[in-house]
Amino acid sequence: MDATIQEIKEREAEGKKDYVLLDVREDYERSEFNIGGIHVPLGELMGAFEKLAPHKDDExxxxxxxxxxxxxxxxxxxxxxxxxxxxxxxxxxxxxAG
Known part of the structure; x- marks a missing residue:
């Protein structure tokens, strides 16, 4: 099930940071605007599984x-x-937009 913008913004407003964000955009996109989290461009994702392993069971x-x-x-x-x-x-x- 997808996460919605509204759901994430509500969870942040309530102080419920019980998830991990993963940004898979390119560097230039992230430098223009981002909402935080771990940054691994999609093209590098398969090589980053070990880096992400501590989050294997996290949302x-x-x-x-x-x-x-x-x-x-x-x-x-x-x-x-x-x-x-x-x-x-x-x-x-x-x-x-939201």
């Missing part, structure tokens, strides 16, 4: 510009054994 919310790359990243992460991966619906486009 991992993956985001990108529109939600397409993060959906692909989520699929790769699930195949690698990450148990609780969610895609941020609409990505940064929706975040900035």
């Amino acid at each position: 991992l919310i993956v985001y990108c510009r529109s939600g397409k790359r993060s959906a692909m990243a989520g699929q790769l992460l699930r195949q690698a054994g990450f148990s609780n991966v969610r895609n941020l619906e609409g990505g940064m486009i929706a975040w900035q």
Whole structure:
């Protein structure tokens, strides 16, 4: 199930930072605007599984510009054994619009 912008903003407002954000955009996109979290561009994700291993059982919310790359990243992460991966619906486009 995807995570919604509204859900994340509500959880942040309530101080519930019980998830890990993963930004899979390119460096230039992240430097323009980001909401924090771990940064691993999609093209480098498979080489970063070891770096992400401490979060294997955490709720991992993956985001990108529109939600397409993060959906692909989520699929790769699930195949690698990450148990609780969610895609941020609409990505940064929706975040900035909402």
